Amino acid sequence: MAFERRTKRLWLVLAFCAALVLSAFPVPAFAQLFGGPQDETSENGAAGGFFGPIINLFSPKPLTSGPPAPDATPYAVSLTVNGGDSALRDRIEAASALERLRERAPSGAAGLVRRALADRRDINAALYAAGYYGGIIRIRLAGIAPDAPDIFQRVEAARARGPVPVEIDVQAGPLFQFGRVELLDAANRRPLAEAPSLTRLRLEPGEPALATSIVRAEGAIVDHWRRMAHPFARLADKEVVADHKTNKVDVTFLIAPGPVATFGHFTVVGADFLTPGFIEERIEITPGTPYSPEVLDRLRRRLLEYEAIASVRINEADRLAPDGSLPITIEVSARLPRYVGFSATYSSTDGSAINAYWGHRNLFGGGETLRLDAQISWFGEKSEAVPNADPFGYKLAATFVKPGIYTAQDDLVANAAVLREVTNAYVREAVTLLAGIRHRYSDDLTLQVSLDLEQSQVEDSTGTNDYGIVGVPIELTYDSTDSKLDPSRGWRATATVEPFAYLGEAGAGPTLFRGAVSTYHAFDENKRFILAGRMAAGSIVGAGLYDVPPQRRFYVGGGGSLRGYDYQSASPRNEDGIIIGGRSFFEASVEARLRVTDTIGIVPFFDMGSAFASEWPDFDSIKYSAGIGLRYYTAIGPLRIDLAFPLNPGPEDGDFGVYVSLGQAF
The missing domain is CATH 3.10.20.310 (membrane protein fhac)
Structure with a gap:
């Protein structure tokens, strides 16, 4: 079994490396190597052959532009750039259709002449874009200018002898x-x-x-x-x-500049799928407030957070009202109320899961959402604490959100679940309920106060115990990022304090503290290089380690915390080497998210962290890991594949970890 599991992991790593290679090297070369003959492409330029689908997945653009043109006129281009630097030459090559499409012969002599005349304009624009306003561009087809009186006869005569010689000579001139x-x-x-x-x-x-x-x-x-x-x-x-x-x-x-204006009357159109006044209650812009496009954009983004709303268009009037205010029209449209779907996750260290779900985005007409999930999970290995346990788990969950329970800023949030969970530290069967009120102070800041109930039976290395838990978690959340799944700027921070009225054997009095912060910074306007960092820590005070139920202790290790280490493995163990969890933890990660193409990204990363038996982190047994990830960017978010290696593994740790999911790691 151990050999078979290692072999499966090895094949996953080889597939991952193959994907990296395919994304990093020129695609035409791989088309020749793996896709059969170089002309074995579809009409839209897709690669053929057995490996064609893989090449097409990682190719940023088609291999060719389509079928050959009628009356094709092959040509051989020579491009010379004097002055400037290599970046300028790259700009000129990208701007030149003669250079860029030289493998795609134009139709007839007229097609080649049109391409050459367009090059004059486009290369000149490239020079201007780089700050060169005194450039000289000379283009010769068969030795003469493309606008010469006898250009067509000269091109036809040259074509009869072979590819038409094309010369492009660019004198960049001084940088202005x-x-x-x-x-x-x-x-x-x-x-x-x-x-x-x-x-x-x-x-x-x-x-x-x-x-x-x-x-x-x-x-x-x-x-x-x-x-x-x-x-x-x-x-x-x-x-x-x-x-x-x-x-x-x-x-x-x-x-x-035009006149100064204030916000005037707001008119809502298309909101008949919601209860009357739903949109108006959430505008929160008082008439007479100075006009601001940023305020309107925040309003649009806030309304789009409601799942029932598909689109929001904010239309400004083309003239001011007599009082100097600007009338605004908000046009909304509905999403399909019902949806179904499924998801899957895989990790060589955390186990795998398949989840099917059904949801309603506007249950009673007031933006209420209900989602039902049915998940089956497989731990993949024997639990250290309960080696004879069935590795399969399940979870049946219902999540309900009622917007505007008191005011437009207050939402009712509830989640109930029946589950069986298998981990290295314990096996749990439980019924849980988390219900609370979430208050929005601003677009970035929310506070949620909830009631946390759990009745569970947990088996671990000490035996089987029944636990009842009653807590009151208070969670403050700040999020100024520009995307949920793939942020490029901003901060995220959460802070949770949960006093317990009852916590298993500990009874009343223990309190949980947990906090996390992450930040993102794009170094360029196109967001091709993003540096991301995350740090998290937590502690349970007022209770001994074994008085805290195993499922409420802290664990570190796996794809959600410390990549490269087995799930929960960077956590305290008992004298028999079995994971028991801790009363505190610390984690930190840094990633460099580099886009190679518009759809492919490479992400080197470094993780550190550990859980501790003490009430507060003591940092004596911090674990470290490093690795590289592949990102395939889709319309709904990046597909993530990470390969991580432990840097200071113990005798119980594996050699590497592979993680597949949707969205960034944090």
Whole structure:
């Protein structure tokens, strides 16, 4: 059994590494190697052969652009770039259709000429985008310019002898810098008060005069005045002058800010699937409040959190009301009320699970949600504490949310479950109920006060015991991230305090403290490099270790905490080496999320953590691990595959761990 389990894990690792290789190397090469002949592609450019589906999954773009053109005119291109750096050459190569599509011959001589004429425009745009305004572009087809009178005859004659020779010669010229940059009122050409700084606009004098910076600044300027309560702000005109004597670019923006406005009357359209006034109660914008697009965006995102609502469109009126306010129309649409689905998770250390669910997004018409889950799990290995236990578990759960139980900011949240749980430390059969009120203080901050009830029978290394638990968890949550499944900026933090009226053998008095914080930072606008970090800790005070029921102790190890180590394995053990859990824990992780293509990402990571028998973490037995992950980005979130290795394993620890799930690790 041990050999078979190791073999299965080895095949998973090999498959994981193959996926990494396929995503990192040029796809055409693998198409030749694994997909049969190089021309074995479908009409849409998909790779053929036995490995074609795998190659297509990890390919950022089709291998070809389609079937050959009629009357194809093959050509051989020579591209020369003088001046600039390698990044400029990459820009020019990407802009040039002649270079980019050279494997795809155009139709006839006219097609080649059209491609060459378009290259003049596109290469020039690439030079401007990089700050080169004095470039010279020479394109020759069969030795002459593409707009020469006899160009078609020369191309046809050259084609008869073989591929048409194409020469592209780009003289980049000097790099221009920003000179004078002004933001003026379009009405009188005078400087505007409270204008954004040139540093913020990335238009500082002396910096490279990238055309992309000018274009980006146009939107930033309009957004600035809209945030200053000018809803009709617009860029009336701009003047860009390149001085070839000084290699400077002067830019003048002529701005029409428009009038200052306040929020006026809100009209709701399309909300007949909800109880009357549902949307109006949640607008929370008092008429007369200064206009702000950010306030409207927060409102839109807040309304979209209700599962019954499919879309929210906020339409601003095209003119102000007589009192200077701006009327707003909110248009909402409904999602399908019922849904079904299933999910699956796999881990070589945590076990596997399959879950089927049914849900209703608008149960009684007031945005109430009900979800029923049926899960079957398999631990995969023998439980250390209960070696003869059946490895299969189950969970039947119901989750209900009632928005606006008291006010629009108060929601009723309830979850009930009947379950059987198998772990290395214990086997539990239980009935649980967690019900409480969640109050929203702001879009980022919520507080939930609940009642925690559990009646369970737990078997561990000490025997079988019945436990009754009554607690009052108080949880404060802060979340300023931009995405639930794949955040690129912001913070998440939770803090929980749960005093127990009854906690198994401990009775009344014990209190649980637990907190976690994570942060995310994208280093570029396209979010291709994100650094993410997480830290969590907890403690149970007022009770001895064996007075705390095993299922309420702290455990570390596995995909949700310390990757690379077996589930719960970085936790205290008894004198027989069996996991018993602890009264405190500490965890920390850091990840570098690197996008290789639009759909493929590589994530090196480092984890550390351990649980402790003492009331507070003592850090004497911290475990460490490192690894690399593959992310396949989908519309609903990234598919995660992580391969982790323990750095300071004990004799009871494995060699590695493999984890597959949807969403980032944290």
